[in-house]
Amino acid sequence: MAAIHPLPARNERSAPKWDSEFEEQLPTFFEEFEAVATTAGINNDDTAMKKGVLRYTDQQSMRFWRTLPTYEDATKTWTEFKDEVLVHYPGALKDAESTMEDLRKVVSEYAGSGVTNSKELLTYHRDFSIVAKSLLTNGILSGVQVASIYTEAFSETIRNRLDTRLQVKYPRNPKDKRIHLPSCAKPPTISFPMHQPQ
Template sequence: MPGPTSSKAPSFNGETSELLEFFKYFKDLADSCSLTDAEKCKSVVRYVDRVTKRFWVTLSGYESQDYDTFKANILSQYLGTEKGIKYTLCDLEHIVMNFVDQDISMETELLQYY
């Protein structure tokens, strides 16, 4: 597993909307390293800040090294996690306003807008 400060390391910044993405990335790395449940429990807390780590290690599943239970308990502590990343109407307006004066004439410009 990459070190916590590595550019290849998963990281969670406390934003609920990014928690599912964090766990997906962590799962991919953990699977590629063939980590056991105990190793997953120990490793996942390395990629969060100290305050979050102190909270997460108190949740059920960490001490018993049951990763599925541990992950479920973490997710249950963050309201709206199941929604993942969502954008607001304000976000959409901001994007449209950034492109209002630009002609989209190339596929790459269309993809950037999209």
């Protein structure tokens, strides 16, 4: 039988953490809490679970979650409480689909600040891929469309450089079909100039 450990204090390294500004991280927060709750041996006690999770939320979330009917009703399970909480955070819904607007926001954010080095490129590629994958999987966009939108975050200089590289790599493909989903699996290799024009 596994050793039972008390729930970690809020400021301990092993404590589950969630910033209410990032709704999409709420399901992960619940998973982390359930892991420490299992270690603490309270995972089969719905009331202890509902009370225990509050110690890791901010004050406003704690006050709000206490007002929920599934919190106050001792006959309601942890799962029912958790599901009710998630309903109040649209960005946290596990199966929420990405939209074109979400993709445009990612591109606009990076186009505004500029992708000027390899680190920024990797961060942009990761953020873009998360949203684009959902749109591709659901047939909302094709690989060619995704690739075209992907390059909008780059300056004209970088776009031209990227197009030249693709022209060499795919000489027989028309310009609008040179880049597609497989070639977006990894970020493109781009030589960034030492100084970007403002």
